Amino acid sequence: MSTQLESRTDYYWSDEKEPHQARRIAILKAHPEVKKLYGYNPMTKYSTIAIVIIQMTVGFFAADILALSYGWLWFILTAYFVGATITHALFLAIHEITHYLAFEKKLPNDILALIANLPIVAPYAMSFKVYHWMHHLEQGKDGIDTDIPTQSEAKMFKGFFGKVIWFLHQIVFYALRPIFVKRIPVDKWQIYNAVFQISAMAVFFYFAGWQAAAYFLLSMLLAGSLHPTSGHFISEHYVFHEEQETYSYYGPLNKITYNVGYHNEHHDFPSIPGSRLPELKKMAPEFYDNLHSYDSWTKVILNFLFKRDISLYSRTKRK
Secondary structure, three states, rough: OOOOOOOOOOOEEEEOOOOHHHHHHHHHHHOHHHHOOOOOOOOHHHHHHHHHHHHHHHOOOOHHHOOOHHHHHHHHHHHHHHOOOOOEEEEEEEEHHHHHOOOOOOOHHHHHHHHHHHHHOOOOHHHHHHHHHHHHHHOEEOOOOOOOOHHHHHOOHHHHHHHHHHHHHHHHHHHHHHHHHOOOOOOHHHHHHHHHHHHHHHHHHHHHOOOEEEEEHHHHHHHOOOOOOHHHHHOOOOOOOOOOOOHHHOOOOHHHHOOOOOOHHHHOOOOOOOOHHHHHEEEHHHHHHHOOOOOHHHHHHHHHHHOOOOOOOOOOOOO
C-alpha cells in the first residue's frame, strides 16, 4: 500500500487481501464463544415497521404542515429532524435485513426489506442487497465494489468546493454509480421491489398529495448529505490513517443506526446483528482496541471536507 498521504491523484492500491477474513479466523481461534452471537435480532422487525409507520404518517400530513404559518420552514425542519433521521435509520434497517438479521429465514427478511423501502420512494432494497454482498465479498475490488467513487467522480470533485458538492449529492452518486461500474442482471426480487414500490406509492400519493412525495424526497436527500448520520458513508472506508481501510465509530448515533458504526466488527462478522456487535468488541478487545476509530461522525465529515490530503481517491482498491 502507498506510504504517502498527500493530495492524491490515484487510489491506494493494495496487493494484500481485504483484512476481515483473516481477522475473523484469528478471533474465532482465540474466542470461539463469539459464535454464540450469530443469529438474528427479533426486535429489528418491530423497530423497522414502527419507523416506517411514523414516516408514512408524517408524510400523510405533509400538506397540513405546509398549510401552517411559515409552513415551508416547518416543512424543512420536519424533513431534517424527523424525516432525514428516520430515512437514514431505514437505510440501515435495510442493511441489517440484507444480511438476513431480522428473521431466521430469507423470505420474511426480503418482504420486510420491501416494507422498509416504502418511504425512501426509489425501489432500491433488492439491488442494494446484491451490490452490498459484492462489497463484502470483494471489498475494494476494481470494477466490482461500487462503494468506491469512480475515477470520473474523483477527478471532477476535487478540493474543498468539489468535495462539498459531491458530499451534498453523495446519495445520488451511490444510487447511480453501479450502472457505470458493474451492472447486474435483473432478478425476480428486483421486479417485485419495483412493482410493490410503484403500486404502494401511487396509492399513497393519490391520497396524501404531492406534498408527501416532496417530504419523502427531501428527507432522502438530507439523510444522505447534511445529516450527521451521513458521516458513516465517509467514516467506514476512507483512508484517514495509513495501512487501515475500514474504521469503526463508537459514538451515540449508533443507537439510531443499528450499530452500523461498529464497522470493522460488522465486516469481520456479517452474521452477527448490529445489536450484538458491542458484545463482540468486548469479547475480543485485543483485536479492536488498537485500530483507529471515531467518536463523532460530524467531525469525520468536517475532516473529509477540510483536510487537503483527503480526497475521493482516499480509498483502497484491489486489482
